Amino acid sequence: MSAVDRQLLADIGRSLALSRVWLFLGRQDLRARFRRTFIGPLWILINLGLFVAGGGLVYGALLGQPLAEFLPHLTAGLVIWGFLSATVTEACHTFVVAEGYIKQFVFPKQVYLFRTLVSSTVVLLIGLSALFVLLLVLGVLAPLGWLCALPGLALLLAAGLAHVSLFAYLGARFRDLPHALGGVLQVLFFVTPIIYPAELLRARGVDFVYRLNPLYYLIEGVRHPVLDGTFAGLDVYAAGALYVVVVFLLAYLTARRLDRTLVYLL
Amino acid sequence: MTTLSIRLDAVGVHFSGRTGPGDLKGWLAERVRGDGRDRSGAYVIKALDDVSLAIAEGERVGLIGLNGAGKTTLLKVMSGIYPPTAGTARTTGHVCPMFEFATGFEMNQTGYDNIRIRGMLLGMTRDEIERKLPEIAAFTELGKFLDYPVKTYSAGMFIRLAFAVSTSVNPEILLIDEVMGAGDIRFADRAKRRMLEFMEQGKILVFSSHSMEMLMSFCSRTIWLEAGRIAMDGPTDAVIAAYRASEQRHAAA
Numbered sequence: 001m002s003a004v005d006r007q008l009l010a011d012i013g014r015s016l017a018l019s020r021v022w023l024f025l026g027r028q029d030l031r032a033r034f035r036r037t038f039i040g041p042l043w044i045l046i047n048l049g050l051f052v053a054g055g056g057l058v059y060g061a062l063l064g065q066p067l068a069e070f071l072p073h074l075t076a077g078l079v080i081w082g083f084l085s086a087t088v089t090e091a092c093h094t095f096v097v098a099e100g101y102i103k104q105f106v107f108p109k110q111v112y113l114f115r116t117l118v119s120s121t122v123v124l125l126i127g128l129s130a131l132f133v134l135l136l137v138l139g140v141l142a143p144l145g146w147l148c149a150l151p152g153l154a155l156l157l158a159a160g161l162a163h164v165s166l167f168a169y170l171g172a173r174f175r176d177l178p179h180a181l182g183g184v185l186q187v188l189f190f191v192t193p194i195i196y197p198a199e200l201l202r203a204r205g206v207d208f209v210y211r212l213n214p215l216y217y218l219i220e221g222v223r224h225p226v227l228d229g230t231f232a233g234l235d236v237y238a239a240g241a242l243y244v245v246v247v248f249l250l251a252y253l254t255a256r257r258l259d260r261t262l263v264y265l266l
Numbered sequence: 267m268t269t270l271s272i273r274l275d276a277v278g279v280h281f282s283g284r285t286g287p288g289d290l291k292g293w294l295a296e297r298v299r300g301d302g303r304d305r306s307g308a309y310v311i312k313a314l315d316d317v318s319l320a321i322a323e324g325e326r327v328g329l330i331g332l333n334g335a336g337k338t339t340l341l342k343v344m345s346g347i348y349p350p351t352a353g354t355a356r357t358t359g360h361v362c363p364m365f366e367f368a369t370g371f372e373m374n375q376t377g378y379d380n381i382r383i384r385g386m387l388l389g390m391t392r393d394e395i396e397r398k399l400p401e402i403a404a405f406t407e408l409g410k411f412l413d414y415p416v417k418t419y420s421a422g423m424f425i426r427l428a429f430a431v432s433t434s435v436n437p438e439i440l441l442i443d444e445v446m447g448a449g450d451i452r453f454a455d456r457a458k459r460r461m462l463e464f465m466e467q468g469k470i471l472v473f474s475s476h477s478m479e480m481l482m483s484f485c486s487r488t489i490w491l492e493a494g495r496i497a498m499d500g501p502t503d504a505v506i507a508a509y510r511a512s513e514q515r516h517a518a519a
Binding site: 020021024028035100101102103104105106260261263264 | 281342345346347348349351361363365366370372374383386387388392
């Protein structure tokens with residue numbers, strides 16, 4: 001193992017131990033987002049509710065889906081997608097935003113990666129609680145399903161951290177990246193079975209569209225257990241895990257190249 | 267316990283950049299003009315060049331040099347904030363940097379909260395901060411303002427707050443970049459005394475200053491930087507004498 005690897009691994013360990021710092025910074029980010037608003041974090045729920053209500057009615061009718069099934073499907077998809085897309089778009093600014101801290105205090109830089117994940121994770125948990133309540137109200141809540149969702153949730157969070165780790169470094173180096181990713185995510189939103197169910201693609205014989213899409217598996221790892229009350233298929237976990245490993249590997253190789261000189265890119 | 271030390275071997279810090287347009291518009295304009303002249307304005311600044319030094323536990327070292335000589339860059343390399351672009355730097359021990367007082371405030375939170383935030387960023391534990399809070403608060407003399415959001419503070423009040431927190435940590439390796447002369451007359455005097463006590467605690471102290479008086483009273487050793495290189499490294503009185511002589515020659519010429 002080279003000196004670069006040793007340094008990087010030691011930094012990652014030290015960053016984990018500095019949880020009080022990144023938890024604090026993450027909480028500040030959330031507070032800042034809703035500062036001076038009257039409604040505060042409730043906006044997360046209101047916006048989600050509007051999207052689900054509007055989209056649910058229109059697409060439910062268009063796709064011929066019964067609402068009691070379609071609304072939870074749509075809510076789950078949107079909440080999880082919101083997390084995935086936040087970990088990509090916010091990641092690009094992670095180090096740029098932390099410039100003042102990076103140039104003044106001596107923390108390992110991974111502290112700022114964890115910080116970025118904190119606020120997206122809190123928003124995810126708020127969204128999932130809303131889904132819980134929705135399922136309860138509709139009378140289709142499967143309590144065991146939420147336990148079965150834990151492995152999928154772990155994979156989802158791991159994917160989030162992997163995204164943040166990769167795009168934080170790349171975003172600091174290539175300032176065009178956040179703009180490019182914004183467009184790519186928009187396309188991915190429509191080709192991933194979030195609004196419509198995956199079965200519709202299968203029925204039309206174009207199931208490769210989601211089968212080749214790693215984000216589908218990450219979403220399904222949480223959505224399937226929560227809605228159906230059972231574990232997702234083994235392929236879902238396998239594909240999700242493979243994706244997480246690959247992105248982490250890319251992130252590690254990127255960090256290896258850029259971590260030391262990062263401060264000069266800001 | 268390991269012995270504290272700072273060791274730099276042939277350290278260089280080269281910043282590169284460009285003044286010309288590095289975007290699509292500039293690139294197109296270049297193609298259209300097509301006269302092959304380089305308008306990128308690429309430049310390289312050697313903030314530090316071939317700097318080697320070793321500082322052992324117990325040493326107090328001063329840094330002198332004109333603006334832009336590389337004093338701040340050298341301190342940032344020692345702290346680990348700037349990795350050298352050439353050579354190697356190794357610092358053993360917990361570094362307490364005192365570089366600037368401007369960033370790291372949360373404008374909408376109270377003075378007390380900002381003391382906690384800053385304490386944490388400087389590496390204090392929660393208990394340590396709560397224990398020291400009354401003393402820090404008293405030293406700022408900000409009174410009821412500590413209950414108000416810091417966005418209501420004047421520039422001088424920010425400095426008081428930041429200074430009080432920074433000087434309350436237990437430093438191992440203390441790196442200070444010209445931060446004396448903070449606040450109004452009443453504060454400056456108390457700040458100076460506190461600073462002196464604080465500097466006494468550092469097991470290694472490196473600080474840059476334009477005050478020859480401070481350097482003489484604190485450092486047995488002084489390093490004189492000139493254009494990113496070490497011009498002289500030795501006993502403080504000898505280095506200061508040479509530095510003054512050089513400046514006088516420059517003024518006469």
